[in-house]
Amino acid sequence: MELFTYYRSTSSYRVRIALALKQLEFQSLPVNLLKGEQRAEHYLALNPQGRVPMLKADSGELLVQSPAIIEYLEEVYPQPALLPHDPVQRARARGVAALIGCDIHPLHNVSVLNLLRETGQDEDAVNRWIAHWISQGLEAVERLIGDEGFCFGAQPGLADVYLIPQVYAARRFNVDLGGYPRILRVVRLAEEHPAFVLAHPSRQPDTPAAG
Amino acid sequence: MELFTYYRSTSSYRVRIALALKQLEFQSLPVNLLKGEQRAEHYLALNPQGRVPMLKADSGELLVQSPAIIEYLEEVYPQPALLPHDPVQRARARGVAALIGCDIHPLHNVSVLNLLRETGQDEDAVNRWIAHWISQGLEAVERLIGDEGFCFGAQPGLADVYLIPQVYAARRFNVDLGGYPRILRVVRLAEEHPAFVLAHPSRQPDTPAAG
Numbered sequence: 001m002e003l004f005t006y007y008r009s010t011s012s013y014r015v016r017i018a019l020a021l022k023q024l025e026f027q028s029l030p031v032n033l034l035k036g037e038q039r040a041e042h043y044l045a046l047n048p049q050g051r052v053p054m055l056k057a058d059s060g061e062l063l064v065q066s067p068a069i070i071e072y073l074e075e076v077y078p079q080p081a082l083l084p085h086d087p088v089q090r091a092r093a094r095g096v097a098a099l100i101g102c103d104i105h106p107l108h109n110v111s112v113l114n115l116l117r118e119t120g121q122d123e124d125a126v127n128r129w130i131a132h133w134i135s136q137g138l139e140a141v142e143r144l145i146g147d148e149g150f151c152f153g154a155q156p157g158l159a160d161v162y163l164i165p166q167v168y169a170a171r172r173f174n175v176d177l178g179g180y181p182r183i184l185r186v187v188r189l190a191e192e193h194p195a196f197v198l199a200h201p202s203r204q205p206d207t208p209a210a211g
Numbered sequence: 212m213e214l215f216t217y218y219r220s221t222s223s224y225r226v227r228i229a230l231a232l233k234q235l236e237f238q239s240l241p242v243n244l245l246k247g248e249q250r251a252e253h254y255l256a257l258n259p260q261g262r263v264p265m266l267k268a269d270s271g272e273l274l275v276q277s278p279a280i281i282e283y284l285e286e287v288y289p290q291p292a293l294l295p296h297d298p299v300q301r302a303r304a305r306g307v308a309a310l311i312g313c314d315i316h317p318l319h320n321v322s323v324l325n326l327l328r329e330t331g332q333d334e335d336a337v338n339r340w341i342a343h344w345i346s347q348g349l350e351a352v353e354r355l356i357g358d359e360g361f362c363f364g365a366q367p368g369l370a371d372v373y374l375i376p377q378v379y380a381a382r383r384f385n386v387d388l389g390g391y392p393r394i395l396r397v398v399r400l401a402e403e404h405p406a407f408v409l410a411h412p413s414r415q416p417d418t419p420a421a422g
Contacts, residue, residue, distance in 0.1 A: 005405070025230050043306065044418075045349035047312070048350070048351045048355060049310060049348075049351035051314075057299065059299060061299045061302075063299070063302045063303075063306065064306045064310070064355075065305070065306040065309035065310055065313070066309070067278070067301065067305060067308075067309040067312075067313070068302045068304075068305035068306040068308075068309050071301070071302070071305055072298055072299070072301070072302040072305075075298045075301065076298050087283055088268065088270060088272045088274070088283070088286050089284045090282070090283070090286065091272075091274045091279045091280065091282070091283040092274075092279075093279075094276070094278060094279035094282055095274065095275045095276040095279040097278075097279075098276035098277070098278040098312075099260060099275070099276055101278075101309075101313055102276070102278070102312055102313050102316070103260070103262075103320075104315050105313070106314060106317040106318060107317060107318070107323065109314075112318065115343065119332065119340070120338055125330055129326070129330070132326065136308050137260075139259070140259045140260040143259035144259065145416075184249060191421075
């Protein structure tokens with residue numbers, strides 16, 4: 001498989017964690033979002049939305065959108081499973097994933113922040129915007145996840161795949177995480193888990209030398 | 212089942228379509244977002260995020276986040292299926308759903324628009340913001356969906372469950388849809404499909420008399 005990725009992209013990071021948890025080999029094809037490579041004609045011809053991540057599956061098909069890519073990986077490479085067997089428990093994990101993927105991350109995506117700046121918001125206002133959505137979302141996540149282990153038990157799963165990149169983004173933006181002891185517990189476990197270490201933005205082929 | 216819903220909420224509308232396509236009976240429990248009922252203490256005790264939709268499953272469990280609720284319905288009530296059998300085709304449908312659910316709808320959610328207003332944006336600026344994200348997203352959807360029938364074939368599926376409420380929102384905000392002939396074709400089919408008619412915001416128990 002090949003993954004069109006950017007080292008610091010939250011949604012690319014999710015897919016890298018899912019691939020690493022399933023111990024799947026893939027080639028990274030970096031797309032430099034700062035240089036605008038996602039808007040190059042040849043990339044838009046493959047992905048009309050001009051975003052990362054995009055996965056070239058074993059079959060050669062190009063798949064877009066991290067939630068769709070991760071569900072694909074779960075279906076085609078079911079072990080180790082990212083989702084439990086019971087439908088209600090699956091819905092709980094997917095609920096946390098969707099809360100992060102729909103109600104937090106899209107609101108601090110680089111294109112959104114750029115449009116805020118274009119409409120006259122200064123950096124202080126942009127930072128307050130970011131902190132508002134991350135804090136409001138993580139507060140709900142804190143109440144929805146479990147009391148021990150990863151988000152929902154001893155093994156990492158779908159909710160962790162979404163949470164760890166979101167926390168990475170929160171720290172980049174200097175959002176205070178002190179009020180979320182459950183989330184910080186999950187973060188500590190992930191810091192020592194080889195799949196999360198492998199997928200980290202600091203260790204990618206396109207990570208800048210100073211990164 | 213019971214659905215905590217608001218007639219005009221895009222994500223509640225999605226779940227209503229999924230329930231109707233599967234011909235599942237449910238009781239509507241309206242939550243008036245304009246009156247702030249989603250922030251009432253008793254509602255927050257059930258749903259810490261204070262949003263709709265929320266589904267009370269047959270088992271009594273409360274499920275949040277429309278993507279998680281819809282996948283739950285698909286797993287527990289598999290027929291008629293909202294997703295095809297082939298994993299790549301499933302990923303294509305989920306990709307369009309995620310594009311709408313992550314990259315369009317969250318950016319014009321009422322809470323986002325209110326924060327824009329609080330930070331000094333006037334109504335013209337808010338309307339330009341809305342049109343920007345809806346147009347950019349639907350342009351990509353237009354390229355990703357098929358040439359006939361619903362988004363991906365003769366029968367409606369997951370992508371349609373997301374697309375039709377998004378088009379409803381686009382029209383409410385007076386976004387021009389003239390450039391999207393494939394999307395408009397799907398809309399015409401949905402307008403005559405009983406499940407989409409049943410789920411429409413104009414026909415809910417909490418639809419205002421003038422609505």
